Amino acid sequence: MRLFSNLSDANYNEIFYKEPQVFSKHSRKDILSYALGATLYMPATRPNIHQDLLSKKHSGLTSMVICLEDAIGDDEVDKAESMLVQELSNLIEDMDKGLLVEDDLPLMFIRIRDYDQLLRLTEQIGIELNLLTGIVIPKFSPKKGKPILEKIKELNDQGYRLFALPILETKKVIEKETRIDELIAIKNLVDQYEEMILNIRIGATDFCGLYGIRRNSDTTVYDIAVIRDCISDIINIFLRSDHPYVISGPVWEYFSSKERMLKPQLRQTPFRERFGQDGIHFRSELIDKQMDGLIREILMDITNGLTGKTIIHPTHIMPVQALNTITYEEYLDARSIIDKADGKIGVMKSKFSNKMNEIKPHYYWAQKILLKSEVYGVLNEEFTYIDLLTNEVYASNPQPVKR
Secondary structure, eight states: OOTTTTSOHHHHHHHEEEOOOOOOTTSOHHHHHHHTOEEEEEETTOTTHHHHHHTTOSTTOOEEEEESSTTSOGGGHHHHHHHHHHHHHHHHHHHHTTSOOGGGSOEEEEEOSOHHHHHHHHHHOSGGGGGOOEEEESSOOHHHHHHHHHHHHHHHHTTOOOEEEEEEOSHHHHSHHHHHHHHHHHHHHHHHTGGGBOOBEEOHHHHHHTTTOOOOTTOOGGGSHHHHHHHHHHHHHHSOTTSOOOBOBOOOOOSOOSOOSSOOOSOSHHHHHHHTHHHHHHHHHHHHTTOHHHHHHHHHHHHTTOOOEEESSGGGHHHHHHHTSBOHHHHHHHHHHHHTTTTTOSEEEOTTSSSEEEHHHHHHHHHHHHHHHHHHOEEOTTOOHHHHHHHHHTTSOOSOOOO
16 A cells, blocks of 8 residues: 555656555554554444455545444444445455455454453454454553553564554543553553554543544644644643654544535635635635635644544545645755764754754654655655645546646
């Protein structure tokens, strides 16, 4: 797999200065941590998951989670487990028939309810476990998480390669009087299993639910004070340069809306400057799809050091991945900082002559940019994420984009 593989070869070569690299579930952990990109959640009760994967129904999909927790009813657990086992078996049969190969599959995860369910599933699933990249652990806590992490480690000792993705979404994490102690306890625990912690995820929907809050399509999680405050502390604990984890952006809940309460948040200027009147048309396409709030939240995720995002609709795949690409200017800044980190100088003017690059303060940032560029690629100087989005929209729209 590689990101943006749905683009034509001509567009790929034109847009990227440095192309995203190919990866698979066997790639290095640091690559996989970034490669999750837009992670699509779907309930385990969804029929014909294997057929959707076989037909590549969701363009650009590189990671997915089959959910056995909140996405299904409490009365559906047995049915969901049975359907999951069957779908994995169907995928193995498809591979045996030569209908697909492992590299055709996105990175696949199972979101379990608890330790007991993990035990039941591992008893029912055999060789199919090799299809999975890992286990998503909801409502993660030191008490609940440790036995699950131990079980995953045991499976890895048996020859599997499974990662863990803890989701922070409990009362002890969101409530101020217990938050820091809980986050430190969680950090201490995951540090013991660091080699199999792929990233840290944030359950903003569960956090909001504890306060009876639900944001609308014009509001990002960063506009909700209590959630912003909690995300800030999660970043503080888990993104420190001395022992960092990749943190994923929380889910965006909306994929359509019939009316708007606030004016569109996407500014016209970058679209007009890039594509003239066609850019304004494209901006309208995004607004019609209620994508402007999502784009604003993704930009806030990136500004705060988060990478990738949980999604619940395939139309979110391209915006998440497009906005996470590395610009030509970012790449040159990062490259020069790393190349000059030999102690001979401390600061230098950027190649674009618009900022100062300080070696020591910006070194960790530069490392992240270069690693992220391996997965998301580097855009050519004259291109932006808008070019990736327009290539997706206009693939099904006969109206050409004028350059």
